[in-house]
Amino acid sequence: xxxxxxxxxxxxxxxxxxxxxxxxxxxxxxxxxxxxxxxxxxxxxxxxxxxxxxxxxxxxxxxxxxxxxxxxxxxxxxxxxxxxxxxxxxxxxxxxxxxxxxxxxxxxxxxxxxxxxxxxxxxxxxxxxxxxxxxxxxxxxxxxxxxxxxxxxxxxxxxxxxxxxxxxxxxxxxxxxxxxxxxxxxxxxxxxxxxxxxxxxxxxxxxxxxxxxxxxxxxxxxxxxxxxxxxxxxxxxxxxxxxxxxxxxxxxxxxxxxxxxxxxxxxxxxxxxxxxxxxxxxxxxxxxxxxxxxxxxxxxxxxxxxxxxxxxxxxxxxxx
Amino acid sequence: xxxxxxxxxxxxxxxxxxxxxxxxxxxxxxxxxxxxxxxxxxxxxxxxxxxxxxxxxxxxxxxxxxxxxxxxxxxxxxxxxxxxxxxxxxxxxxxxxxxxxxxxxxxxxxxxxxxxxxxxxxxxxxxxxxxxxxxxxxxxxxxxxxxxxxxxxxxxxxxxxxxxxxxxxxxxxxxxxxxxxxxxxxxxxxxxxxxxxxxxxxxxxxxxxxxxxxxxxxxxxxxxxxxxxxxxxxxxxxxxxxxxxxxxxxxxxxxxxxxxxxxxxxxxxxxxxxxx
Numbered sequence: 001x002x003x004x005x006x007x008x009x010x011x012x013x014x015x016x017x018x019x020x021x022x023x024x025x026x027x028x029x030x031x032x033x034x035x036x037x038x039x040x041x042x043x044x045x046x047x048x049x050x051x052x053x054x055x056x057x058x059x060x061x062x063x064x065x066x067x068x069x070x071x072x073x074x075x076x077x078x079x080x081x082x083x084x085x086x087x088x089x090x091x092x093x094x095x096x097x098x099x100x101x102x103x104x105x106x107x108x109x110x111x112x113x114x115x116x117x118x119x120x121x122x123x124x125x126x127x128x129x130x131x132x133x134x135x136x137x138x139x140x141x142x143x144x145x146x147x148x149x150x151x152x153x154x155x156x157x158x159x160x161x162x163x164x165x166x167x168x169x170x171x172x173x174x175x176x177x178x179x180x181x182x183x184x185x186x187x188x189x190x191x192x193x194x195x196x197x198x199x200x201x202x203x204x205x206x207x208x209x210x211x212x213x214x215x216x217x218x219x220x221x222x223x224x225x226x227x228x229x230x231x232x233x234x235x236x237x238x239x240x241x242x243x244x245x246x247x248x249x250x251x252x253x254x255x256x257x258x259x260x261x262x263x264x265x266x267x268x269x270x271x272x273x274x275x276x277x278x279x280x281x282x283x284x285x286x287x288x289x290x291x292x293x294x295x296x297x298x299x300x301x302x303x304x305x306x307x308x309x310x311x312x313x314x315x316x317x318x319x320x
Numbered sequence: 321x322x323x324x325x326x327x328x329x330x331x332x333x334x335x336x337x338x339x340x341x342x343x344x345x346x347x348x349x350x351x352x353x354x355x356x357x358x359x360x361x362x363x364x365x366x367x368x369x370x371x372x373x374x375x376x377x378x379x380x381x382x383x384x385x386x387x388x389x390x391x392x393x394x395x396x397x398x399x400x401x402x403x404x405x406x407x408x409x410x411x412x413x414x415x416x417x418x419x420x421x422x423x424x425x426x427x428x429x430x431x432x433x434x435x436x437x438x439x440x441x442x443x444x445x446x447x448x449x450x451x452x453x454x455x456x457x458x459x460x461x462x463x464x465x466x467x468x469x470x471x472x473x474x475x476x477x478x479x480x481x482x483x484x485x486x487x488x489x490x491x492x493x494x495x496x497x498x499x500x501x502x503x504x505x506x507x508x509x510x511x512x513x514x515x516x517x518x519x520x521x522x523x524x525x526x527x528x529x530x531x532x533x534x535x536x537x538x539x540x541x542x543x544x545x546x547x548x549x550x551x552x553x554x555x556x557x558x559x560x561x562x563x564x565x566x567x568x569x570x571x572x573x574x575x576x577x578x579x580x581x582x583x584x585x586x587x588x589x590x591x592x593x594x595x596x
Contacts (some may be wrong), residue, residue: 006525053539077530081489085405086445086455088489089536090529108539110404123530131531133524170338185333186411236444244484246444 008126011135013066017078017120019141021057029054039141043107054107056080056143058091060120062135064099071124071134076101080143082116083247093120107143116143156225157187162195181225183232187249190225223292223299229253230291234278243268243275260294261287323353324371328401328421329363330412331356336419336442346435347427356420363413365401367421369554373400374425376556386429390453391473395466397450398457399560402546405458414451415442425449446484456483460494463567466559468498475501477509482516487523491568492532496576505581510590518587519580531579532572538565 022029022041033042043054058078067074076095081088093103107116122135163171163180171191174180178196182189194200205214233250245251258270265273277287339356343349373396381389407413418426418441426449430440437443445451456479460472472478472494478501488494497515500506506515545563554560 008525075530077527079529081486083486085409086459086489087405088486090490090534092530092533106536110406110539110543113406113409121527121530123527129526131527133527182334184337189334 008129008132009070009134011062011066011069011122013063014138015060015062015120015122015135016139017118017137017141018059018061019056019118020059023055023057024051025053026055039139041141041143043143043145052109054109054143056105056107056118057102058093058105058118058120059096059100059102060093060122060137061101062099062122067099069134071126071132073130074122074124074134077121077123078103078105079119079121080105080107080116081119082112082114085111085113087111087116109145112143112145114144114146116145117141118143156190158190158192160192160194160200163191163193164195179221179224181228183229188225188229188232190221219299223295226253226257226295226298227291230257230295234274243271245271257291257294257298260297261290325357325367325420327363328365328367328370328413329416330361330410331359331416331419332412333415333442335359336412336415337438339419340438340441342435345438345441347431351419351423353420356416360416360420361412363416365403370397370401370417371422373397373554373556374422378425378428380556383428387476388474389429390456390476390479391470394453394457394473395461395469395559395562396554396556397453398461398466398469399554399562400549401450401454402549403454404542404546408451408454408458409445411442411445411448411451414445414448417450418442418448422450444484446479452479452483457562459483459488459491460498461562462491462495464562464564465567466562468495468502470559471498471502475509475512477512477516481513485516485520487520487528490528490532491534492572492576493519493523493528495568495573496532496580499573499577500580500584506584511584514587514589515580515584518583522583528576532575533569534572535566535569541565 018036019034019041022034022043024043029041029043034040035042041054041056043051060076060078076093078091078093079088080091089105089107091103091105093101096102101120105118118141120137121133124132124134126132126134161168161171163177164175171180175193175195177193178199179190179192182191192199192203202214202217229249230253233246233253236246236250245254254271254274255267258265258267258274262270262273274287335356339351341349344351373393377389377393377396380392401417403413423441426440427436429449430436437447439447440449442448445455453473456473457466457469460469460478462468472482478497482488482497488497497519500515501512506512542563542565545565
């Protein structure tokens with residue numbers, strides 16, 4: 001609900017949502033599959049591949065004194081939604097006591113694929129209008145159907161392969177490049193050319209003397225990755241009358257970079273602006289400069305660079 | 321056509337992107353079925369009946385009325401390719417259908433100028449040739465009744481605009497919008513757009529889910545319907561029957577219809593004043 005302007009009074013203060021328990025086909029899920037700090041439920045369990053439904057016990061809390069306002073008939077709903085499966089389930093929660101609601105939300109596996117988002121909403125009559133949203137939960141929960149351990153970190157998938165090898169005919173045209181990004185499909189992949197002399201030993205070097213060079217190279221690669229992902233996300237634009245977030249990793253790339261590209265705009269306005277420029281053919285010049293600026297900022301942000309290097313070193317361990 | 325694979329399978333977005341070069345998109349070169357087969361994974365859905373439905377659509381509708389084929393094919397495709405939403409969310413299935421099973425249909429339906437847009441073969445659910453029809457049928461059906469789907473898909477702007485709005489994932493909202501279309505309150509594409517945008521905008525402060533509660537769809541009945549496919553004949557001359565997983569509550573649709581009528585009457589319709 002950030003940055004939305006409401007033509008009526010809304011609840012000030014945090015409304016929080018908690019998943020207290022999860023039952024998978026009526027068997028309670030081990031507690032470590034629920035992470036309250038990360039607001040995450042990990043439903044993917046190796047020993048129970050054929051589960052059909054998960055019942056989430058949900059509780060919503062709002063500061064009681066904040067609920068005294070020009071509202072009447074306050075009710076509370078939990079919403080479970082996944083854009084990829086076009087599924088959105090709303091459940092009305094029962095009031096346990098003032099400022100607290102609880103209920104159960106059922107997640108059917110047939111109707112979800114990867115990650116569902118769980119949020120709460122307070123609804124009331126305001127100025128004679130029924131069904132007004134007067135608050136949404138500050139943070140949402142993620143129900144992950146794929147992750148084994150609950151974690152929200154998103155890193156870029158990285159693969160070492162020899163671009164010149166017979167098995168990779170589609171990469172032959174790029175055989176002399178150190179790396180390339182494939183920004184199509186479900187998740188972007190960074191390919192590192194193991195046939196490029198010295199690249200692997202440098203990126204995996206633990207020698208203090210190599211560190212600066214290694215970090216610099218990793219940072220350059222990261223910048224290229226961000227740029228490629230941003231452009232790929234932008235070019236998926238479907239030319240609708242009102243700009244739409246593309247969802248998935250494309251949306252997350254746009255949301256992370258747009259604040260650096262158009263710092264003076266809200267995310268929605270920045271999306272409108274960037275799509276307008278791309279559509280009007282003004283995608284060159286100024287926009288590209290701004291993209292480079294944003295990509296270099298992202299690439300130098302310590303955690304992102306650190307994560308990339310971690311990814312690189314971990315991938316190399318897995319591949320060897 | 322002996323070249324139809326036995327099953328609809330999976331072809332990844334990455335692999336599909338490599339096959340969709342400009343010569344293919346311009347229909348100057350055929351899609352290499354042998355190479356596609358080597359990179360595809362097998363699926364469980366029989367391909368021939370799906371292919372047959374596409375052929376029938378091309379036969380029934382001439383090239384000049386190809387957009388009208390959408391309203392006919394959407395329910396037939398949904399009833400012939402029985403998927404869970406989980407399965408339908410997998411783009412590799414739609415890629416395989418478009419690149420390997422029925423590419424002729426993609427060219428026939430979406431050739432514009434000298435080429436077909438890449439996203440008609442492999443793209444977002446609201447744009448890919450078959451995914452958009454399947455999802456339109458799934459999101460606009462009223463339980464087993466595909467009637468609202470036929471109405472919705474009869475208007476290209478419903479498919480192009482409304483289909484991608486999150487508000488229509490609430491079934492009573494989708495049904496109330498179709499009702500305005502059925503009753504003639506909205507007619508033109510521009511009016512559909514105006515209504516969709518107005519409903520979507522008002523939905524940021526109005527909780528349609530609270531105003532017009534839906535019932536939970538019965539996932540077991542849906543599974544039964546998937547399982548029954550092998551024994552069923554899908555009619556072409558009448559609208560087939562969909563899964564009996566629960567109708568949208570009438571009172572909820574009726575609660576939203578007057579509200580949407582008001583929203584629409586207050587919404588600006590592009591070009592309305594200068595329209596002939």
